[in-house]
Amino acid sequence: MSNNQRIKVLVSVIGLDGHFTGAEIVSRYLMDAGMEVVYLGIYQTPEMIVSAAIQENVDVIGISSHAANYEQINLLMELMKKNNFSVPVMCGGSIPPQDAEALIKKGVSKIFLPHSTSESIVDYIVSIVKK
Amino acid sequence: MVDSIVEKIVNGDVRTAAKLIGDIDNRVPGTREILKALYKHTGNAYIIGITGAPGAGKSTLVDEMVRDLRLQGKTVGVLAVDPTSPLSGGAILGDRVRMQRHSLDEGVFIRSLATRGQFGGLTQSTRSVIDVFDAMGKDYIIVETVGVGQDEIDIAKSAHTTVIVVVPGMGDHIQAIKAGIFEVGDIFVINKSDRSDANKTLHDFKAMIDITRKRSTNGGWEPPILMAEAVNNKGIVELLIEIEKHRKTRKALSPESIIHNKKAIAQLELIDMMKIRLVEEVLNHITNSLEFKECLDCIVDGTKDPYSACDELLSAKLPDGLQQS
Amino acid sequence: MKRQTDYGLEIKPVYTPEDIADLDYAKDIGDPGSYPFTRGYHPDGYRSRVWTRRMTGGIGSSKRTNEQLKQFRAMGQTQGMLIICDRPSAMPIDADHPMGRREAGVLGWHATSLLEFEELMEDIPLTGQSITLLGSAPLSALRLGYIVALAEKRGLDWRKVHGSVSEYPFGHIFGQTDNLPLDLNIKLWLDSTEFIVRNKLHIRSGILTQHFQESGGNNPQALAIEIAMLKELLGKLVNERGLDFDDLALIPYELVSVGSRFFEEIAKVRALRRMYAKMARETFKAKTDKACQLLIAVHTSSRTMTYQQPLNNIARCAIETLAGAIAGCTAIDNACLDNAYAEPSPFAARMSLNTQHIVSDETGVTDVTDPLAGSYYVEYLTNKVEEEAYKVLKQIEDMGGMIEAVKQGFIKNLMRESALQKQRDIESGERLVVGVNELVIPPEEDDKIPIQSVEASDSEEIADRMANWKKTRDIPLLKEKIAQLYADSKKGYDFNLMPAITEAVKAYGTAGEIIGVIRKAYGYHYDPLEMINCPFEL
Numbered sequence: 005m006s007n008n009q010r011i012k013v014l015v016s017v018i019g020l021d022g023h024f025t026g027a028e029i030v031s032r033y034l035m036d037a038g039m040e041v042v043y044l045g046i047y048q049t050p051e052m053i054v055s056a057a058i059q060e061n062v063d064v065i066g067i068s069s070h071a072a073n074y075e076q077i078n079l080l081m082e083l084m085k086k087n088n089f090s091v092p093v094m095c096g097g098s099i100p101p102q103d104a105e106a107l108i109k110k111g112v113s114k115i116f117l118p119h120s121t122s123e124s125i126v127d128y129i130v131s132i133v134k135k
Numbered sequence: 136m137v138d139s140i141v142e143k144i145v146n147g148d149v150r151t152a153a154k155l156i157g158d159i160d161n162r163v164p165g166t167r168e169i170l171k172a173l174y175k176h177t178g179n180a181y182i183i184g185i186t187g188a189p190g191a192g193k194s195t196l197v198d199e200m201v202r203d204l205r206l207q208g209k210t211v212g213v214l215a216v217d218p219t220s221p222l223s224g225g226a227i228l229g230d231r232v233r234m235q236r237h238s239l240d241e242g243v244f245i246r247s248l249a250t251r252g253q254f255g256g257l258t259q260s261t262r263s264v265i266d267v268f269d270a271m272g273k274d275y276i277i278v279e280t281v282g283v284g285q286d287e288i289d290i291a292k293s294a295h296t297t298v299i300v301v302v303p304g305m306g307d308h309i310q311a312i313k314a315g316i317f318e319v320g321d322i323f324v325i326n327k328s329d330r331s332d333a334n335k336t337l338h339d340f341k342a343m344i345d346i347t348r349k350r351s352t353n354g355g356w357e358p359p360i361l362m363a364e365a366v367n368n369k370g371i372v373e374l375l376i377e378i379e380k381h382r383k384t385r386k387a388l389s390p391e392s393i394i395h396n397k398k399a400i401a402q403l404e405l406i407d408m409m410k411i412r413l414v415e416e417v418l419n420h421i422t423n424s425l426e427f428k429e430c431l432d433c434i435v436d437g438t439k440d441p442y443s444a445c446d447e448l449l450s451a452k453l454p455d456g457l458q459q460s
Numbered sequence: 461m462k463r464q465t466d467y468g469l470e471i472k473p474v475y476t477p478e479d480i481a482d483l484d485y486a487k488d489i490g491d492p493g494s495y496p497f498t499r500g501y502h503p504d505g506y507r508s509r510v511w512t513r514r515m516t517g518g519i520g521s522s523k524r525t526n527e528q529l530k531q532f533r534a535m536g537q538t539q540g541m542l543i544i545c546d547r548p549s550a551m552p553i554d555a556d557h558p559m560g561r562r563e564a565g566v567l568g569w570h571a572t573s574l575l576e577f578e579e580l581m582e583d584i585p586l587t588g589q590s591i592t593l594l595g596s597a598p599l600s601a602l603r604l605g606y607i608v609a610l611a612e613k614r615g616l617d618w619r620k621v622h623g624s625v626s627e628y629p630f631g632h633i634f635g636q637t638d639n640l641p642l643d644l645n646i647k648l649w650l651d652s653t654e655f656i657v658r659n660k661l662h663i664r665s666g667i668l669t670q671h672f673q674e675s676g677g678n679n680p681q682a683l684a685i686e687i688a689m690l691k692e693l694l695g696k697l698v699n700e701r702g703l704d705f706d707d708l709a710l711i712p713y714e715l716v717s718v719g720s721r722f723f724e725e726i727a728k729v730r731a732l733r734r735m736y737a738k739m740a741r742e743t744f745k746a747k748t749d750k751a752c753q754l755l756i757a758v759h760t761s762s763r764t765m766t767y768q769q770p771l772n773n774i775a776r777c778a779i780e781t782l783a784g785a786i787a788g789c790t791a792i793d794n795a796c797l798d799n800a801y802a803e804p805s806p807f808a809a810r811m812s813l814n815t816q817h818i819v820s821d822e823t824g825v826t827d828v829t830d831p832l833a834g835s836y837y838v839e840y841l842t843n844k845v846e847e848e849a850y851k852v853l854k855q856i857e858d859m860g861g862m863i864e865a866v867k868q869g870f871i872k873n874l875m876r877e878s879a880l881q882k883q884r885d886i887e888s889g890e891r892l893v894v895g896v897n898e899l900v901i902p903p904e905e906d907d908k909i910p911i912q913s914v915e916a917s918d919s920e921e922i923a924d925r926m927a928n929w930k931k932t933r934d935i936p937l938l939k940e941k942i943a944q945l946y947a948d949s950k951k952g953y954d955f956n957l958m959p960a961i962t963e964a965v966k967a968y969g970t971a972g973e974i975i976g977v978i979r980k981a982y983g984y985h986y987d988p989l990e991m992i993n994c995p996f997e998l
Binding site (some may be wrong): 040044051052061 | 151153154157219220223224226227228244246252263
C-alpha cells in the first residue's frame, strides 16, 4: 500500500442500541493504527449504514452490538446483497456463540467477542483489506 | 473507460462518484484523466465553505442547512473534512454522525475526508471532490473544515460564500482560528447563542472583524454577524437568506471585479496544483533513488551528517539552476 | 501487575494509624444513624431490615415477563421486583413502529402502554412489595401514569404503592437508549418529580451512576457525577418549582455499580453517604436527618462479568454482593453469570438470588453494621476517593454544573478516557482477569450455559398485537386527551405535563404517541427516528 492510501473503515452501532463506548474505543484504536474511520454513532438503521458505506466507499464495515438485536445485522447483510455491495462486515460485542454462528452463516466475516485485543482487530482488518 | 465514468457521474451515479473520490484521495494513477474530462461539466454548483474551531457546532449547522435546502428542493453535496492524526496518520471522521438523517435521501451526498496533510494535498483533493459533486449536478456544495491551518483558509478562499462559525464564551476559541480566516469570512455565525455571554462575543467579534478587514473589494458587502442555535434549528433560515444575498452581491459586481476575482482564484488553484505535483514528483524521484538509500545508511552508521546528505542529494538530483535557493 | 486504585492511586503494602491521623470519628464518620452517615442510616443496620434481594427481570411481551415475575416470586423474591424495558420503549417508539418491530421485547419488557403494565402485573400485588421499573428517562412519566391508573383500577390509594419508576434524564449520555433531547428530558423529569412530591407518592427516582460506571467511568468520577446530578436536578426543583428540599430528599435513590475491587467499592459507597449528607446540609440547608440520607442500592457490576468461562462470574457476583452488603445498601440486584450473553436465564437468576441469600444468611454479614469502619485502609480509601471526587466535581461546577458539562462533552470524555485506560490495562496485563488474560482456556472447552433468547418472530408478534390493539381503543377519547396534552405542552417549560400525561395513559395512549406529541409541541419531529409522522391532527 502506497503512502497515499489508507484503509477506510465504517464503524457504527446498529438499531436502537445506545451503547457507544465500545464503538468509540475501537474507532480510536483503528485511528491509532493509521486507519481512517467513518464513525456513524448510534441509532443507525441497516439502510442508513449501507447508504453511508456506499457514499464513503469504505473498505470494511464494523458493527458494534451490545443489545442482542441480531435481526438488524441480518437485515444489513440482506440489504448489502440486494444492493450488490460487498465489503467485509465484522461485528463486535457480547454475542452468544449460537448467534455468532448464525451471523457468520449470514455472511458476517468475523465476530470479535468481548475483551478482544485491539491488535487482533487491527491485524484482521489489515489482512482482509490486503486480500 | 474515461467516457463511461464521466457519463455515469454526470448522470448522478453515486457508486461511480464514491469510487472516484476514493481514487482522488488515494492519488490513484489515471484519476487525473477523468478529472480533466469531467471539468467541462462543472461550474454550475454554488459552493459554501463552513469553517470554525472544533466544537463550534459546524456539523449540526450543516445538517440543518441541508434540511432547509432540501425543503426548497435543492440537491446538496456535503464534503466534511476532519484532521488526520499527525502521530498515526489515521483519523476519526465523525461529522457524519450529525448528518446521518439525510443518508437515505437521494438528493444528498455526504462524503468525509481526512486532511492527510502530505505536501498540502488537502486543497487539491478537496477541489477535485467539489468538481465531482459539481459534475453530478448538485445545486449546492457545502464544504466543512476546521479553520486552523493554511490549507483550510485556502479552501475557504475557493468557496463562493465562506461562513465562519464561533461559539460564545471561548476567547481562546477565536484565537484558535487562524487570524487570516477573518479576512476570507463573508458571513459570521455565533452558534450556541443561547449562552449567557453571546452578546459579549458579538461585541468582541465586531471589533475583531473591523480590525482584520481592511479593504472591501466585494462590491460593498459588509459581512453580517448572525446568532444561531443550530441544535434547535434557530438562525438557519436567516443564514440561508444571507448566503443568497451574498450570492446576488457577487453576481452584481462589475465585470472587471468578477474577472479579477476569478483570476485570483484561478491563480491560487493553479499554483496549488503545481506545487503539489512538483513536490510530490521531485520527492518521489529522489526518495526512490539508490543514492537516497545510501545516504540513509550513512546517516544511520554515522559516516555522514544529514545536512551534507541533503546538499548532496539535491545537487545530484535537481536540474542546474534549481539548486540554489 | 498494577497496585493502584481504579483511579490510579498507588496502594501501599500496609496502612497504619498515621494514614488516618486527621480523621475525627464524630465529625467525619459518626455512629450508624448519625450525621454524616458514613456508617449508614440505621443504628442497628440490617437487623431492622435486610436489603431487598431481587433479580432483574423483563423479557419479551408483557405476558412473558409476567410469567417470569411469577417464577421469581416462586423462587423466593417477594420483597420487591425490578423490571427493565426493551429498547423501543426506551427510545421511546411503539412496537408497531418500523424499527420497534425489529427489536420489541429484545433485552427487556415492551412497556409502551398501560395495557402492557396491566398484563405485567396480572395476579401480582401492587402493594406490599417495592415496584421498581427501570430503563429510560422519557418513559418515567408514563410509568408513573401506569402506577396511578392501575392503583385506581384496583381501588387502591396511590400512596400505598412504593418503589421507583422514574429515572434520571442523563442516561443517554452513558450509553442508555433514549433519544429525547436533553432539555426536554430534564423538563419531563422535573414534571414527574414535582408530581410525586406534591401528591405525596412513595415513589422514588433513580439518579444513577451505574450506567456511567458500566460504560467505563471510575469511582471518584462516579461520585462527582452523582453529586453534580443531584445538585443540579434537586436545585431546579427547589428554585424553579418552589419545592422544599426536605420533601424532595425522599425522591432520589442511587444504584451504584459495585465491581470486584472489594475494598475500593466499599470505600466508594461510604464516601457517597458522607458526600450526600454534606451536600444536603451545606448546599440545601436540610433541616432533618432523613433529608441527609441518600438511598443507595447496589448492582453487581455487569462490566466485570466475562464472556469467557461464564461460571467464573458466580464467584465475582458473590464477592461483589458481599462488598455491597458490607458497604451497606437498601437493595441488591445482580448482574448474573450470563450477563455477557443475554438477559438472565432462569438458571442464572436462581444462582444470583441464591448468592444473595448465601451472603445474607450464611456469612454473618447482617449481624454487625459497617464492620470495616476503623480499618486504617478502608477509612484511608474512603477519604481518598472522596478527595478525588471533589476535584472532579470542582471541574464540573467550574463549567457551570452537570448540564453544561454534558453539553461541552466533558462528561463523555471522562468516561471514554477512563474506559480506554481500563481496556489498555487489561491488554497490557497490568490488570488480570481470569479467563481473559490469565488462566485462559480454548473456546471449545468453555462452559456451556443456557441462554435466554428472543426470536425475531416474538418481536413481530408484539408489534402486530400492538398495531391491531391500537384500533380497538376509544379513539375519540384518546384524541381528546392527546389534544389536551398537546395544548398543555405549549404552555411553557414550567407547566407540569403530568396530569395530561396521566389522562392520556388512562385513555391508552402509547409512549410513542404521548412523547411524540410533546416532542412535536416543542418543535421536534414527532418520531425520534424521523421515519413516521404524527397520526393525530393537531
